[in-house]
Amino acid sequence: MKILVRPTTTPKGSCWQVCLDQHAVSFRSEAEARRFVTVLEERLKAPHVLPDWSRRIAS
Template identity: 60%
Template sequence: MKIIVSASARKPGCPWQVQLDQHVVSFRSEAEARAFVDTLQQRLRAPHPLKQVG
């Protein structure tokens, strides 16, 4: 997954955005955007046990 944090003039109340491939999430501050990315990356790196079917 490609993750990009950038400033944006599209939404004056939420000038920061995080792009997750084709999906964009807006934030009020750079700190909020980066905290979101940190949490997301921790969750992606976390172990995910696969359930056995059968």
């Protein structure tokens, strides 16, 4: 996943966007945008337990 932090201007004024591939999330400040990216990357790197589908199918 490509993550990009960039400044942008909207009719409501200036803000910062975090672009995740083709999706964009807007923030009031660069600091808020970078905190979001930090949390997102930590969650993506965290271990994830996948469900055991063989048990669910057998039930």
